[in-house]
Amino acid sequence: MDLSNAPSSWDIERERLAALSGYAILDTPPEREYDVLTRVAAVALNVQSAAISLIDGHRQWFKSRHGIAFPETPRAIAFCSHALKARSALVVPDARQDTRFRDNPLVTSEGGIRFYASVPLITQTGLCLGTLCVFDPAPRERLDDDERLILEDLAQHATSLIEARCARRMTEIAGKVVDATSDAVLAADLSGRIVHWNAAAEQMFGRSRGEAIGEDVSIIMPPRFVHGHTEAFGRAAQGGPTRLVGSFIELVAMRADGSEFPIELSLARWGDPSGDQGFAAIVRDISARKSLEREREHAQKFLQSIVSNLPATLFVKDVETRRYLMINHAGETVMGRPASEIIGATDHELFPANAEASEDRDNEAIARRETYQTEAAFTRGDGETLYLRTMRTVIDGPDRPCQYLLGVSEDVTQIRRTEAEVLRLAHYDALTGLLNRSSYTDRLFRMVQAREPFAMLSIDLDRFKAVNDQFGHPGGDAVLIQVGDRLRAVIEGEGWIARIGGDEFIAVLAGERLRERAQMCADRLIDELAKPIVTGRGVCYIGASVGIVLMPQDGETTEQLRENVDLALYRAKHNGRACACFFNAEMDSSARDRRQIERDLREAVAAGDIGLVYQPLVAAQTGRITSAEALARWTHPVKGPIRPDVFIALAEECGIIDQLAEQLLRQACVDARNWPADVRVAVNLSPLQFVSGKLVETVGAALAASGLCPSRLQLEVTEGLVIRDVERTFDQLEALRSLGIQILIDDFGVGYSSLSYFQRFPFDKVKLDRSFVEQVTQSQAARAIIQAVVGLGAQLGMAVVAEGVETHEQMEALVAMGCTHLQGYLFSRPLPVTTLCAMLESQRSVVPRQDSQAA
Incomplete structure (x- = not known):
């Protein structure tokens, strides 16, 4: 027998489950006729339990149950699953003696099944939905013929009830659909x-x-x-x-x-x-x-009216004959002929001078079978030449595919007439009227290719960002316009000038005496840009720095010249701004050295070679160490120790400060975890860590990884950081404070002091800048400032730290003034963590005096 086309068991099961779902009987409330049937089955066969069992994909659910405490069982342990597969009556005299069921939890449990009998519920379509089953906790003989017949009749009746219920439901649905x-x-x-x-x-x-x-x-x-x-x-x-x-x-x-x-x-x-x-x-x-049909008829007439009056030319030709079948009013105007002359004629008959080129464009559009756009001159019969941009496409008609050629033409004559002006504007900066970056790049390349000697001046405005911040971008634009005028006035007659960025300009001088002329122009530029700039939004003071290179002395390619002029500009800014600097070989060597150190620093950070030392901070009243400041140290394999201010600044410049700072923070938290619980660790934050928006997440991760209590971590920020972006900075500081971390303001009193910071955010400590500490015994002004800060700290509940203490005289004066904490070489230089731990251990053995100062 060929069974290749017979449905698989999986197909049959899927069909059975779909049918069971279609009956919509699963998980429905009890119904009396089903409950009566199971009760009759239990009584007639003298058993304790009876059920109408329905088997879905993963369980056996009882539509009706008699003497059964639970509403369902997993399908895997259901006796009825065996009857479902067999599609015939199943009788188990004693389940404990039957290898199929003796380990089943329904059998092994107290009062479990011993005797079981069931008959499948088979629908008129031949699908088995479940069984009518009976079972008892006592074993018994097999069913006699009368008992089997009763069970089969009751199962048939249960099936009929299910199908009748479904029929009633479908009738109700149909009635509701008809009514709805x-x-x-x-x-x-x-x-x-x-x-x-x-x-x-x-x-x-x-x-x-x-x-x-x-x-x-x-x-x-x-x-x-x-x-x-x-x-x-x-x-x-x-x-x-x-x-x-x-x-x-x-x-x-x-x-x-x-x-x-x-x-x-x-x-x-x-x-x-x-x-x-x-x-x-x-x-x-x-x-x-x-x-709607009437409206469509009106719409069609309206559309025809629109086509006729469309401001662009619209025409239709027959693909085979190339004769015009339709032209709108705009087409009549462009072609200079009425529609009565155009329709039915060809281009050869109407416009012999344009016909051949027009036919070529028609042929290309027909061959492509897609929208084809061209621009071409068209000479009318009166001799006037127009420029038309035309889109052609082939469309099907009622008689055959690709029957018509549809064209839409736009008169671009006016556009062509303004192209020269547009082309000119494309080479100049729209704001200042100077050459733009594209023109600068092209001119520079051509001069280098021609090996023409020239001087190139890179001009960068100083303090322009402050102008934008103070007056907004409109104010900044007004300043740039005047800057362009001043640059043009200085350079005009000497060479040309371009704006290549927001506040970056390039001037190029050709001819003789290039070094002398470049120096003179640079000096004049600096003088002119140092003068106040008056705008409608206020008076601005900017200034400029200038870097200069000479071709070919300082480079023979555009890349070399650009790189070297950037180095010269960098040196000019480094020398104090508002000055000019020529490139020289020493700069090149310095730049190479800097790049090498940058590469080495990247490798050191990647390898985790940047270490920490710790400088203790002591309570003024007791002399006990209450915290230690973590200080980064890097020993270069060739150059030896590199100053922190050098490599930290370099890490900020080359974009790896976040990675380095995270490493150092984690290490500080790990080290501090082994110190006495009353000793905190202080870590300095870089301003750039506040830019990424990930600082709070980074600190939280470091605390979690180390297990250090947040209250033992102190984070130090400088006044210079706060002034960069006050709101954003304080938002992040408040988020850090909410973790339980202490926040210190470092180097207080130099350059950016604002008492409003203390009103905006309650710092835990204020660290006096060491310049005040150095002068405390000689300068009345320094002492007055320290006393003012101490008084402020007392009123606001902030501890006051004096750093850089090196003499006993300084210490005594600071303690007398009320400083709560001291730090400096008088107490300890920065120490390796092992030395600090030993110092803390020895301090632990000394009985501390009562210290009311916060750590």
Whole structure:
């Protein structure tokens, strides 16, 4: 037997599960007829338990159960699963003796199943939904014939109940659909009397159900159509031909008030040949559709009007004959001929001078079978030449594919006339009127290629960012316009100048005496740009730095010259701004050395070679170490120790400060974890760590990884950091404070002091800048400032730290003034962590004096 096309067991199971789902019986509430059936089964077969068991994909669920405490079991342990596979009655006299079931938890549990019998519930389509089963905690003999027959009859009855329930449900759904549909549904018997009338029919025809039932269907027909419709209905009733059955036709119907409206109607026969019969009608009001069709007709006429009056030329040609089939009013104007002369003619007949080129463009569009755009000159009959941008595309027609060639032409004559001006503007900066970056690059390249000697000045504005911050970008633009005017006034006659960036400019001088002229121009530029700039938003003071290179002395390629002029500009800024600097070989060597150190620093950070030392901070009243400041140290394998201010600044410049700072923070937290619980660690933050927005997350991760209590971490920020972006900085500091971390302000009192910071954010400590500490014994001003800060700290609950203490005289003066904490070489130099730990251990053995100062 060939079973290659037989459905697989998986296909059968999928079909069975789909059918079970379609019956919508799973997880439904108890129903009396099912409960009666299981109770009868238990009594008739003298067992403790009986159930109607339905098996879905993963469980056995009881639609009805008698003597069973649980509503369902996993399918894997269900006895009924075996009956489901066998599709026949299953009897188990003693489950404990049956190898299939003896280890089943339903058997091994107290009062578990011993005797079991079931009959599958098989639907009329041959699918098994579950079983009617009975079971008992005592073993017994197999069922006799009468008992088996009872169980089978009850199972058949259960199946019938399930299918009848489904049929009732489908009937209810159908009835609800008919009642809910927006189409009128009515039914009539063979004599034409209405026997069904849904809610939509009531609304559509204006007759209630009570008014319509029993009436002839002619009540929905206009009187003039009654005779014809009655004859057609009679033919259909006798089984004759009719187009009313099985398709929708358009008719006119009548409402109860006598008004008529268009409908679509379709008939379907209903009933049994041996019983009641008739026709059901679905009626759809198509008034809106008819209205829409009329609107479409109006829209088509409107569209034709639009096409005719479209400001762009629109034409249609026959692909085979190339004769014009349509031209709009704009086309008549462009071609200089009326439509009556154009339609039916070809380009060769109308415009001989343009015909050959036009035909070539038509051929290309037809060959491409896609939209094809061209621009070309067109000479009219009166001799005027226009420039037309035309899009051509091939479209299908009613007679054949690709029947028509559609063209849309735009008159771009005016655009062409302004192209020269546009081209000119493309080479100049729109704001300043100077050459733009593209023109600068092109000119520089051509001068280098020609090996023409020249001097190049790179001009960078000083303090321009502050102008933008203070006056906004409109104010900045006003400044740049005046800067351009001043640069032009200095360079004009000497060479040319370009704006290549926001506040970056390049001037190029050619000819003789390049070094002398470049120095003179640079000096004049610096003087001019140092003068105040008056705008509508205020008076601005900027200034400029200038870097200079000479071709070919300082480079023979554009890349070398650009790189070297940047180095010269960098040196000019480094020398204090507002000055000019020529490139020299020493700069090149310095730049190479700097790049090498940068590479080495990157490798050191990647390898974790940047270490930490710790400088203790002591309480002024007790002399005990309360915290230690973590200080970064890097020993270069060749150059030896590199100063922190050098490599930290370099890390900030080359973009690795976040990585380095995170490493050092983690190391400081790990080291501090082994110190006494009353000793904190202080870590300095770089301003750039606040830029990325990841600082709070980084600190939280370091604390979590090390296990250090947040209250033992102190983070130090400088006044210079705060002033960069006050709101953003304080938002992050507040988030760090919420973790329990202490926040210190370092180097207080130099350059950026603002008492409003203390009103905005309560710092835990203020660290006096060491310049005040150095002068404390000589300068009355230094002592006054220290006393003011100490008083402020006392009022605001902030500790005051004096750093850089090196003599006993300084210490005594600072303690007398009220400083709460001291730090400096007098107490300890920065120490390796092992030395610090030993110092802390020895301090632990000394009985501390009462210290009221916060650590």
